[in-house]
Amino acid sequence: MNNRTSQATRFMSMLLLVAAMLPTASNAQSNPAPGSNPLFRDKFTADPAPLVVGDRLYLYVGHDEAQRDEMFNMREWLVYSTGDMKTWTDHGPIMKVADFKWAKADAWAAQAIEKSGRFWFYAAVEHDDTHPGKAIAVAVADTPTGPFVDAKGSALITNEMTPKGTHSWEDIDPTVFTDDDGTTWIAWGNRQCYIARLKPNMIEIDGPITEITPPHFEEGPWLHKRGATYYLTYASLDRAKHRDEKVSYATAPSIRGPWTYRGELTGSGKYSFTIHPGIAQFKGNWYLFLHNAALAIGDQNGAIGRRAVTVEHLQYNADGTMKPVVQTQAGVSVPAAR
Numbered sequence: 001m002n003n004r005t006s007q008a009t010r011f012m013s014m015l016l017l018v019a020a021m022l023p024t025a026s027n028a029q030s031n032p033a034p035g036s037n038p039l040f041r042d043k044f045t046a047d048p049a050p051l052v053v054g055d056r057l058y059l060y061v062g063h064d065e066a067q068r069d070e071m072f073n074m075r076e077w078l079v080y081s082t083g084d085m086k087t088w089t090d091h092g093p094i095m096k097v098a099d100f101k102w103a104k105a106d107a108w109a110a111q112a113i114e115k116s117g118r119f120w121f122y123a124a125v126e127h128d129d130t131h132p133g134k135a136i137a138v139a140v141a142d143t144p145t146g147p148f149v150d151a152k153g154s155a156l157i158t159n160e161m162t163p164k165g166t167h168s169w170e171d172i173d174p175t176v177f178t179d180d181d182g183t184t185w186i187a188w189g190n191r192q193c194y195i196a197r198l199k200p201n202m203i204e205i206d207g208p209i210t211e212i213t214p215p216h217f218e219e220g221p222w223l224h225k226r227g228a229t230y231y232l233t234y235a236s237l238d239r240a241k242h243r244d245e246k247v248s249y250a251t252a253p254s255i256r257g258p259w260t261y262r263g264e265l266t267g268s269g270k271y272s273f274t275i276h277p278g279i280a281q282f283k284g285n286w287y288l289f290l291h292n293a294a295l296a297i298g299d300q301n302g303a304i305g306r307r308a309v310t311v312e313h314l315q316y317n318a319d320g321t322m323k324p325v326v327q328t329q330a331g332v333s334v335p336a337a338r
């Protein structure tokens, strides 16, 4: 081997070594940095609802099982938990829609809340033909991972209770929030957004149902409070301008309002019509959970009914408004931007 040939061979070997060390697209996909998006890659998941219990954050999600061009096929809810926002424990299904004997399908968006040492799980389902349309169910458990059982034996909210809506899926996407005086409120809706008080037993509405629909409200409301400010964050759709949902929000000085529209918080989720926000403060930091449809599993691509849950850092301005959130692949694998 002459000098020039051996130099060329060394150069080629170096190139091969460097190439082997660079992350390829499929490498990056199969070895994602902990905390990067989407959070779960072996199942399609949607409608994330965080709940902090002690030093763990539990994330309740719907299990998307749509086949081919099916729109939605959701039969159960799953829960995951984390202590560091980067590594997650899969606790499996916590409930199936079939566990509500009066419901016939659709394990749609849900949220769990802790009250008096028990865990209350509110979920949208399709009611059987005795009360046609979507309804809100309530289940209860002694631990955040269940087992959850139907707490009422009938729907908490049925389509007839909100006569304004002209469509059968108006009563979906419950969000539950306990105010400083101990009163728990439930808000929900599709196109119209409603709010009502819950009785201390957590399985009955207490008093009137009030409509609070903010601008461009589509679905997926989420109530939370920071300092003295109440936030109503939701999936929004300005039908004249956009095809897919974004997240918008309103704020108020009290859970009773008045609510002031604060504009958009995010753009649309990649490849997804829906987006569904969930918000939590955990170990001093705030997080915004969403979903998109950018995950592929085997030969199944993301779709309206095959979504993937994500998380981003959430930050506030000095005046209490939330900083716009950009959806990333890095998610919380990297520190929040300063």
Ligand code: FUB
Pocket: 046, 047, 062, 072, 074, 108, 109, 124, 172, 173, 219, 220, 274, 275, 276
């Ligand atoms: O996942 C089924 C429905 O799609 C939810 O209830 C809505 O929020 C939307 O994400």
